Amino acid sequence: MKEIIVRLVQILSEGTNISFVLITVLVLASATVAALSRSVVQAAFALFFTLLGMAGYYVLLGSGFLAITQIVIYVGGILVLLMFGILLTNRPLQREKADAGRLYLVAGAIGAVLFLGVLVHVIVAAPWAVGVAPGAPAGDVRPIGRLLFDRYLLAFEVAGMTLLLCLVGAAYLVRRRDQ
């Protein structure tokens, strides 16, 4: 028992580990709020801290670029879009109650089980010994750019094409049908 505590203190006295613990607490707490909160808006705002924490993980892993990109895409883009949807479509100033019909419950349970399966698979299959990638200077975007335009060019282009199509589709959906 004593040895465990000593080991724990040892681990905790390292800056990176402290940061990891703090971030994990933040992520878990906010994710819990996001999942359990009755107010959709509050859940969405809690998600912000979860995403921020994820960016923190990337920093700990030595990839500043990924961390910033996480902020740009998930916080600046997706979360704000989400918020727009929630704030504009819900009746303001009222907290919503989750509409838990039986059918939803069943569907939700099935989805949860499936997702859990995927998660377990990932946890089991993932090589956990990830450290800071050796040699690569933190924050150098050149190799990432090279990879994107070289090895993963096709995937990159396909993703870009898909997003463009989504944009066009969105524009088509919201256009005014006046004439």
Added chain:
Amino acid sequence: MSEANVTETAPPASRRDSLRTEEMLLNMGPQHPSTHGVLRLVVRTDGEMVRESWPQIGFLHRCFEKIAESLPYAQALPYADRMDYLGSVNNGLAFCLGVEKLGAIEVSERAAHLRVIAAELNRIASHLIAFGTYALDLGAFTPFIYGFREREMAVSILEKLSGGRLLYHYPRIGGVANDLTPEIASDIRAFLVQMRKVWPEYNALLSDNQIFVKRTANVGVVTREQAIAWGFTGPCLRASGVRFDLRKDQPYSLYERFAFDVPIGEGTKGTTGDCWDRYWVRMVEILESCRIVEQALDGIPEGPVLTKVPRVLKLPKGEVYVPCENPRGELGFYIVSDGDPKALRIKSRGPSFCNLSIVNEICRDVLLADVVAILGSIDIVLGEVDR
């Protein structure tokens, strides 16, 4: 006409159904910064779009008509001043003209000239406030101060002339309160020079500014037919392309002697009858008023300024309505007398009240910011709307 409008302005059904967002009821006012006083505007909004807006009035109701019926005419006059507190001389003038017509009271030529001078100076001052507050509504603070700088000159002149700075009580039954001195005359000339000098500056700063034009052109368009149907008068009516000015069409107080143009909206920056036109008509009217003041000052004859009227003025039995061109439009007092020193009935037809009625008609399916722009361009004074 109204039916055609509804189909024109309402969003197509498909869009309303497919992308429905929650509608919200907003209370703009009575303490909202852009309602020019204590107007309450209930606005039904869909996101930034305003679907409907109902003006709720009466927060400044002071029973003007009832008070005026319970006082002798001369004592009711200061209350008339207080209706449209920005065009106080014009209000008093309208009331005096009504009483004088019913009582067949003569006014000397000098007094009539002085009335024109004061009324036009007051019109300039009022339009300068309209200019300044409109800029303020649209988020520009500085033109407001510049407008007030010139207005201060006009107000100082009126103060020297009448003694008041806002509520002048200058026209009296039978003439005006005080005579013009050479010093005041030179002040007025200096003011006209200054006004003409800074007028282009106003335009450089605001009228021609692309942001301002974008905010006002093609916004809140009132067509000629709409303007007439809703009883628009004054600059708002003229902005819709109707060349109607009581000073020209039913001249009173010697207005027929002065040469001036009646500016109308021509859709210079957008559509005829949009906010920019309403604003611009006022701006041009400032110059026209300067012309009138100059002519009146040049042609002013000598003579008394106040005809002697009996201390207890009893008007003959009868009724009268004299319309007058207030800075905001047609202001008239309908006076019914039964021979008593007090009127039997006084009813005022105020321009702000009538102009305001169109708000729900044009503030439909516009952006929230446009409501502010439209309301400012109509240039209402709540003191007169509520009386």
Added chain:
Amino acid sequence: MDDIILQFHTSAVAVLWPLLSKVPTWITYAVAYSVGGCVVLGWIALMAIVGTYGERRIAGFIQVRYGPNRVGPQGIFQPLADGIKLLCKEDTVPNVANRALFFVAPVLVLLGAMIPFAVLPFSERIVLTNMELALYYVLAFQAIEVIGILMAGWGPGSKWSLYGGMRLAAQMLSYEIPLGLCALVIILLSGSLNLGEIARWQAGPFLGMEHPWIFGWAVFRSPAALIAFFMFYVGGLAATKRAPFDLPEAESELVAGYHTEYAGIRFAFFFMAEYAAMYVVCAMSAILFLGGWHGPIPRPETAEGFEFMKTWSDLIQAGAPGAATFVDRCTLFVSSLWSVVSSNDGIRLIAREAIGAANVVGKSFFLYFVMIWARWTFPRIRIDQVMHLCLKVLLPIGLGCVIWAAVQVVLFPH
């Protein structure tokens, strides 16, 4: 790595080694970063003070009146008085407020405004963290402020706040695109995301001059950068919700927008955040486009400006010998001053850094002044026009600038 935190850390460790040998390194780092954070907070507070005073005074003079001139000489203590007032004010919370969001929002907004200062250089070496990705980082972390303001919009339960929050989020997100494009022009031209590197690039040789003084600034190196500079500035105005883009807090439409329900110190947080964000935009414009710490005041060693002055005096020599000798004398004076300064390593370093900081802050304050000037000149733009300007004017022109810059880099590689 020449960032201050590291320097602070190593020097502190060197001096206090006997004491610190038992202390884990992360504690010294934490202390160093806390000190840095306090400095940033102080600087933001100073910005808010200078900003409000300057704003009100300049507004006063533009509007032919005196601004605040009672508290202290020329009213310079007015912002302090205001600050004390804000601190003492009652902290009101609306009944219908979502309390958690209501309380977190101002903190988050201020945090969002503070974040860029971590990488914002004041001079070559006066920078908290010399990050490789500084530019990307600054642009990315605006998102935190957006979330904070959305919270502020929802939290108090006021409809005006909600409108302000939504407007702001829409506006800030849209303007991140042109801002990013303008930054991309500089990234392409300089080939770096590091702010220090970008500033250094602007001091590099240009048009045959070894030390091109102000002519090495990005705005002179490419027409694309010149256009991008103005667009970056306009986009920055919009992203910091300054007039004429102040519609999230449009007082004539939305009462006060997202901070309608906030009073006292919470309002002061929003206030400080706004002025801090303004400074960030100005400083970023100065660093990215106006040469950073290079010029207009020449720094010792680099001989910036002397070359230009020499050429100038040669040119004048032909026409007016008297003027030329004056220019010569000035050059001589300045260079002799520099030679005195450069005789000592410490003084040289301090002088370099001080002049660099003066250059950055001076240029930023000039741009700050232009922001104030513009605010007291223009009417406010409407929300759809804000989007129009962003998506239909700035975006295409920005894309054009990026293409131009790319072509320029390919044709004239540095």
Added chain:
Amino acid sequence: MTRRPKNAFRLYCTDVWAGIYTTCVGLGVTIRYLFGKNVTMLYPEVRPEIPPTHRGLHALDESKCILCRLCATNCPVGCIAIESAGKGKTGMVTRYDVDYSQCLFCNLCAEACPTKCLRLTEAYSMIRGRREDCVLRLARPKSQSEIDEHMVKLARREAEKKAASKEAPETP
């Protein structure tokens, strides 16, 4: 929705250009004022010049007042309250209150005054801390003894007059 005009691109360009141009023009106007002279005055130190016609607070010349009360009857709001010892020219004003919470500053009272003893002055500062202070007492406050004295004097004069008029018809 309006149809896209044919010269849309040209319109767009002129639009952008007009935006840039008018922006610069506007900035030019304000920068000129930045270095110009201020028109406002530093109020408590510098006072504005008030024209003699200004209708501010009332001033009453008690000695000229004939207690006709025309001012009070001509007041639209009835904000003037007068009390006197005696009547007419010989009367003494014991109280002359103007309630400025009601006063319209219409000048009708002063205009009605036959002896011009009431006038609206240039005094414009009307800040009062309490509602009661809004009532200004224009008449010099008089003690009861003074009023009594005046009444006695009046009575004596009246008696003398009466005596004189009684004597008068008898003398011829």
